[in-house]
Amino acid sequence: MLKILLTADQIRTRVAELGAQIDRDYPTGPVYLIAILKGACFFLADLARAMKTPSRIDFVGISSYGKGKSTSGEVRLTKDLDASIEGCDVIVVEDIVDTGITLTYLMKVFAQRKPRSLRIATLLDKPERRQRQVEVHYTGFRIPDKFVVGYGLDYAEDYRNLKDVCVLSDDEP
Ligand code: IMP
Numbered sequence: 369m370l371k372i373l374l375t376a377d378q379i380r381t382r383v384a385e386l387g388a389q390i391d392r393d394y395p396t397g398p399v400y401l402i403a404i405l406k407g408a409c410f411f412l413a414d415l416a417r418a419m420k421t422p423s424r425i426d427f428v429g430i431s432s433y434g435k436g437k438s439t440s441g442e443v444r445l446t447k448d449l450d451a452s453i454e455g456c457d458v459i460v461v462e463d464i465v466d467t468g469i470t471l472t473y474l475m476k477v478f479a480q481r482k483p484r485s486l487r488i489a490t491l492l493d494k495p496e497r498r499q500r501q502v503e504v505h506y507t508g509f510r511i512p513d514k515f516v517v518g519y520g521l522d523y524a525e526d527y528r529n530l531k532d533v534c535v536l537s538d539d540e541p
Pocket residue numbers: 404407432433439462463464465466467468469470471514515516517521522523
């Protein structure tokens with residue numbers, strides 16, 4: 369069963385606020401927005417357009433989740449960046465921070481590449497589930513410990529194209 373948690377309108381408003389905040393923090397740019405495939409693509413596309421500061425985009429592929437709802441705890445880089453980030457202002461764009469395992473791994477990898485600055489922007493945060501502490505600079509919404517889909521987030525590759533973020537439960541409708 370799907371139940372709306374965040375409407376497309378709420379998301380649009382919040383993404384605009386985050387874009388404005390990033391503009392203030394990086395007045396000149398360019399800012400390298402790096403989305404974690406595949407879930408963060410929708411957020412990246414909207415965030416980049418909500419910003420006035422010039423941006424460049426890149427993508428990184430990570431596998432940390434299986435097909436189910438729980439993490440495997442194992443993180444692997446499946447697609448690397450196209451270009452060097454040395455000396456660049458980088459914002460890693462994520463759909464949701466859950467246990468923190470994915471971002472802890474990725475931030476370690478990216479920090480070694482000597483960017484000028486390195487921050488995280490996430491649309492959603494489930495703080496109750498955290499196993500590794502990660503410093504998140506830009507958070508769209510803090511949400512309860514529920515499995516959510518839509519606006520890029522999937523369950524076994526389904527539901528990514530929903531405009532709202534919805535809670536997916538096993539209950540019958
Ligand atoms: P972490 O390493 O546990 O923080 O995992 C974060 C990743 O797990 C996210 O990028 C999502 O792909 C996935 N994930 C965590 N919670 C959810 C959820 O509620 N719905 C869909 N995917 C989720």
